[in-house]
Amino acid sequence: MKCMRCGRDAFKSTTTEAIEFGFGVLVIRNIPCYKCNECDEIFYTGDVVKKIEVITERARELMQEVTVIDYEKAAA
Numbered sequence: 001m002k003c004m005r006c007g008r009d010a011f012k013s014t015t016t017e018a019i020e021f022g023f024g025v026l027v028i029r030n031i032p033c034y035k036c037n038e039c040d041e042i043f044y045t046g047d048v049v050k051k052i053e054v055i056t057e058r059a060r061e062l063m064q065e066v067t068v069i070d071y072e073k074a075a076a
């Protein structure tokens with residue numbers, strides 16, 4: 001996998017994403033991603049992007065002020 005910003009090699013990693021809803025914040029932990037060693041850019045595969053959208057939609061209905069979801073458990 002190549003970095004989308006600088007084209008160098010990127011490596012598998014995991015990250016935490018915080019999504020602002022206006023009325024609350026959703027935090028998704030342990031998201032599988034690729035991280036560039038050169039510029040620290042983080043990016044996701046298409047599957048992961050879709051899964052994040054599903055998790056986000058589901059969480060929006062149950063939303064509290066702060067919601068923390070573990071990607072690995074939510075994606076299972």
Ligand SMILES: [Zn+2]
Nearest residue numbers: 003006036039
């Ligand atoms: Zn890069």
